[in-house]
Amino acid sequence: MAIHLYNTLSRKKEKFIPLEGNTVKMYVCGPTVYNYIHIGNARPAIVFDMIRQYLTYSGYDVQYMSNFTDVDDKIIRAAKELGEEVPALAEKFISAYHEDTAALGVKKADLHPRVMDTMPEIITFIELLIEKGYAYESQGDVYFHTRSFENYGQLSTQSIEDLQAGARIETGDKKRDPLDFALWKAAKPDEISWESPWGDGRPGWHIECSAMVKKYLGDTIDIHAGGQDLSFPHHENELAQSEALNETKMANYWMHNGYIQIDNEKMSKSLGNFILVHDLIKHHKPEVIRFFILQSHYRSPLNFSESLLESAKSGLDRIQTTVRNLKHRMKESADLGEAKPWIALAAEKKQAFLNEMDDDFNTANAVSVLFDLTKAANQYLQESHSSKLALETFISTIVELGDILSVPMEPEERLLDEDIEQLIEERTAARKSKDFARADEIRDQLKDMGIILEDTPQGIRWKRE
RNA sequence: GGCGGCAUAGCCAAGUGGUAAGGCAGGGGUCUGCAAAACCCCUAUUCCCCGGUUCAAAUCCGGGUGUCGCCUCCA
Numbered sequence: 001m002a003i004h005l006y007n008t009l010s011r012k013k014e015k016f017i018p019l020e021g022n023t024v025k026m027y028v029c030g031p032t033v034y035n036y037i038h039i040g041n042a043r044p045a046i047v048f049d050m051i052r053q054y055l056t057y058s059g060y061d062v063q064y065m066s067n068f069t070d071v072d073d074k075i076i077r078a079a080k081e082l083g084e085e086v087p088a089l090a091e092k093f094i095s096a097y098h099e100d101t102a103a104l105g106v107k108k109a110d111l112h113p114r115v116m117d118t119m120p121e122i123i124t125f126i127e128l129l130i131e132k133g134y135a136y137e138s139q140g141d142v143y144f145h146t147r148s149f150e151n152y153g154q155l156s157t158q159s160i161e162d163l164q165a166g167a168r169i170e171t172g173d174k175k176r177d178p179l180d181f182a183l184w185k186a187a188k189p190d191e192i193s194w195e196s197p198w199g200d201g202r203p204g205w206h207i208e209c210s211a212m213v214k215k216y217l218g219d220t221i222d223i224h225a226g227g228q229d230l231s232f233p234h235h236e237n238e239l240a241q242s243e244a245l246n247e248t249k250m251a252n253y254w255m256h257n258g259y260i261q262i263d264n265e266k267m268s269k270s271l272g273n274f275i276l277v278h279d280l281i282k283h284h285k286p287e288v289i290r291f292f293i294l295q296s297h298y299r300s301p302l303n304f305s306e307s308l309l310e311s312a313k314s315g316l317d318r319i320q321t322t323v324r325n326l327k328h329r330m331k332e333s334a335d336l337g338e339a340k341p342w343i344a345l346a347a348e349k350k351q352a353f354l355n356e357m358d359d360d361f362n363t364a365n366a367v368s369v370l371f372d373l374t375k376a377a378n379q380y381l382q383e384s385h386s387s388k389l390a391l392e393t394f395i396s397t398i399v400e401l402g403d404i405l406s407v408p409m410e411p412e413e414r415l416l417d418e419d420i421e422q423l424i425e426e427r428t429a430a431r432k433s434k435d436f437a438r439a440d441e442i443r444d445q446l447k448d449m450g451i452i453l454e455d456t457p458q459g460i461r462w463k464r465e
Numbered sequence: 466g467g468c469g470g471c472a473u474a475g476c477c478a479a480g481u482g483g484u485a486a487g488g489c490a491g492g493g494g495u496c497u498g499c500a501a502a503a504c505c506c507c508u509a510u511u512c513c514c515c516g517g518u519u520c521a522a523a524u525c526c527g528g529g530u531g532u533c534g535c536c537u538c539c540a
Binding site: 030031038042043044073074158159161162163205226230231256257258260264265267269270271296297299300303307308315318322324325356364370371372375378381382431434440452455456461 | 499533
């Protein structure tokens with residue numbers, strides 16, 4: 001089954017066909033770096049990383065790029081408040097972004113361009129737009145004239161008149177038309193700025209992505225992605241600029257993730273109802289957060305709460321416990337019994353998992369297949385005899401499918417201290433002599449130390465809390 | 466006002482024409498010295514409401530209702 005994905009541009013699921021053979025050019029709008037990221041920001045980082053990694057798993061050579069907006073009003077304001085320089089502040093939060101996303105299992109992009117490093121290309125881009133008659137200078141600012149771009153509104157399925165009707169009226173406008181947007185903003189006094197043909201200033205928000213895509217990936221890319229709230233105006237504007245200049249499609253597929261909500265309200269920095277990843281990972285395993293996010297479809301809105309995260313943790317624990325139990329059985333087991341039906345079952349579940357992923361990256365269903373596989377493995381563990389090959393197949397399949405989602409299914413192996421080993425031996429002896437009071441005492445003692453014991457027909461099994 | 470998403474069990478969440486996946490929570494049972502883990506069984510005759518199309522609709526069409534969002538910085 002070939003990969004199909006939902007294209008915002010056509011509002012349909014489409015078969016995924018890259019422009020050039022096996023190469024996939026993918027661009028994801030990255031963060032404005034003036035704060036730590038919240039889990040709403042983490043969602044696109046996680047889901048598009050998952051998509052990128054799945055495309056790679058499927059044999060594509062993915063060129064993955066994600067930008068950092070390191071110059072804009074908010075950063076300038078934050079820097080002023082903190083008494084820091086803009087570049088230093090941006091640098092700090094770029095590092096924080098990498099740390100937080102890495103914890104969440106997100107791989108670094110192949111390219112992480114920044115606005116400050118793309119200034120010549122941005123300026124050239126704007127100059128060419130002016131030359132072609134799509135943009136105009138006005139008192140040191142430069143604006144894109146939306147009405148000059150015929151297809152404006154195609155991504156957000158709105159006509160320019162409808163947009164016009166909803167546009168807010170701005171005071172002291174230098175624009176010819178309320179829908180025009182800034183490509184270049186003249187510098188205010190004491191503000192970080194760059195030289196340009198229109199005087200000192202800095203780029204508007206949308207132009208960076210267009211310039212970066214053109215510079216590093218070319219005029220047309222395969223996938224352009226970001227949060228749903230970016231589709232208008234950000235992506236609409238990017239598309240207009242790029243297609244006006246390049247006279248070709250900017251991207252074949254546009255993908256947008258649904259947002260994370262708190263109490264059914266969008267989580268955002270402006271509303272102040274956000275939870276920073278930086279804080280959340282102090283109390284929760286990052287893989288639980290990733291698992292939680294991937295348990296729903298990337299396009300659906302997703303409510304966040306501590307109790308939902310706890311539910312996700314219970315589910316993930318269940319899978320990880322099964323892997324641990326399979327491994328425990330491996331130590332004892334001889335090659336007894338028929339392995340073939342179980343190997344076939346694992347292969348069948350793996351295929352089902354891949355089919356779900358092929359269908360617009362339906363991780364919610366893919367995860368449910370993982371649970372089916374877990375259940376089958378547990379049923380197998382109920383049997384008194386087991387084959388090493390079957391056990392191995394269960395373990396490797398669960399781990400492999402987890403790896404596709406970048407969610408670790410193998411619990412970390414840390415050996416027990418000697419004194420703990422001794423306590424376990426003492427308990428075993430106590431149980432043998434039917435001194436259950438002492439055995440329970442030791443079990444409680446170990447529980448306080450974070451070690452949970454489980455008695456099985458194949459011997460003692462332990463895990464850390 | 467314009468545009469878009471969503472509405473499925475106590476909670477979360479899949480499912481675009483063939484008779485309701487999966488997870489969490491809960492109840493009962495099995496196993497166990499007791500536990501733990503796990504397994505088995507039970508928990509939506511029904512998918513926001515009202516019409517329509519069809520042999521057949523959670524799924525398609527029409528009309529409502531609720532809710533979130535975009536149209537202003539936002540993932």
